[in-house]
Amino acid sequence: MVQQIVFIIISTLTLIMAWVVVTNRNLFHAALALMATFLGVAALYATLEAGFLAAAQLLVYIGAISILVIFAIMMTRRLMQTTETSFNSQWVMGAITSLVLFGVMAFVILQFWGFEPGEPPFGMAPTAPEGLIASSVEILGISLVNPEAYVLPFELTSLLLLAALVGAVVVAWPERKE
Amino acid sequence: MIPLSWYLLVAAALFCIGLYGVMARRNAVAILMSVELMLNAVNINLIAFWRYHAQPVGGELVWLGQPTGLAWAIFVLALAAAEAVVGLALLISVYRQRESVIAEELDTLRF
Numbered sequence: 001m002v003q004q005i006v007f008i009i010i011s012t013l014t015l016i017m018a019w020v021v022v023t024n025r026n027l028f029h030a031a032l033a034l035m036a037t038f039l040g041v042a043a044l045y046a047t048l049e050a051g052f053l054a055a056a057q058l059l060v061y062i063g064a065i066s067i068l069v070i071f072a073i074m075m076t077r078r079l080m081q082t083t084e085t086s087f088n089s090q091w092v093m094g095a096i097t098s099l100v101l102f103g104v105m106a107f108v109i110l111q112f113w114g115f116e117p118g119e120p121p122f123g124m125a126p127t128a129p130e131g132l133i134a135s136s137v138e139i140l141g142i143s144l145v146n147p148e149a150y151v152l153p154f155e156l157t158s159l160l161l162l163a164a165l166v167g168a169v170v171v172a173w174p175e176r177k178e
Numbered sequence: 179m180i181p182l183s184w185y186l187l188v189a190a191a192l193f194c195i196g197l198y199g200v201m202a203r204r205n206a207v208a209i210l211m212s213v214e215l216m217l218n219a220v221n222i223n224l225i226a227f228w229r230y231h232a233q234p235v236g237g238e239l240v241w242l243g244q245p246t247g248l249a250w251a252i253f254v255l256a257l258a259a260a261e262a263v264v265g266l267a268l269l270i271s272v273y274r275q276r277e278s279v280i281a282e283e284l285d286t287l288r289f
Binding site: 001003004007011014015018019021022027030031034037038041044045047048049050052053056057060061064065068069071072073075076086087088090091093094095097098099101102105106109110112113114115116117118120121122123124125126127128129132133135136139140142143144149150153157160161163164165167168169171172174175 | 179180181182183184185186187188190191192193194195196197198199200201202203204205207208210211212214215218221222225226228229230231232239240241242243244245248249251252253255256257258259260261262263264266267268269270271273274279281282
């Protein structure tokens with residue numbers, strides 16, 4: 001019961017903050033709400049007993065991506081202070097599409113898994129054997145360097161991050177005046 | 179005591195809010211922020227299925243702690259970071275040349 005109340009509070013705050021992100025006219029406030037949303041998602045990971053991912057979410061999203069977004073907003077600041085609307089002409093169609101998509105997804109989810117708390121595995125989380133949650137990070141680390149698991153995607157990810165780093169520097173470099 | 183469907187519903191709502199932001203916002207930085215929301219929604223789904231994935235062992239449903247969901251969530255996290263870096267660099271470059279990051283005004287490739 002306490003878990004359910006905590007879950008409802010966290011998810012409500014997360015969704016409200018996400019709504020602020022997409023509707024707030026002031027982009028800087030939207031970026032701060034984005035940080036709050038990431039924090040809420042990290043808390044959801046914590047309720048799912050994925051502590052490592054919650055910490056990674058704090059580091060990568062709140063520590064890095066949000067700061068990057070705020071940098072970008074500050075470097076393009078002048079346009080943020082215009083009084084014109086922050087939505088384009090197709091926002092009605094966008095709203096209808098999103099609502100219909102949510103309706104379809106909610107229908108399918110409730111058809112398959114039901115809404116009521118109940119028996120494991122889908123009514124509540126299945127019980128984990130003793131100590132397995134605590135060692136899940138260890139299992140993850142081994143699988144990331146295991147040739148039969150994820151070593152190839154892992155190395156490709158590091159290559160991709162390097163390429164993104166170099167690419168971002170090249171793209172954002174100031175124009176060279178001849 | 180939280181059913182799996184609650185997590186899925188929250189993730190679906192977050193995804194749809196992000197989708198609405200992508201389609202409706204004019205500012206390209208705001209569009210990037212909405213894409214980040216959608217990626218987070220996907221990650222919630224991955225972790226929820228990771229935690230609720232049980233297998234029958236001796237007539238009982240047991241969580242086996244396979245790392246698949248966690249590993250994919252980590253990859254999504256890394257890809258989101260790469261995407262944000264390149265996207266924001268592009269926007270800063272565009273802003274230098276056009277003095278604008280409004281998506282509708284960037285119409286060089288339109289005919």
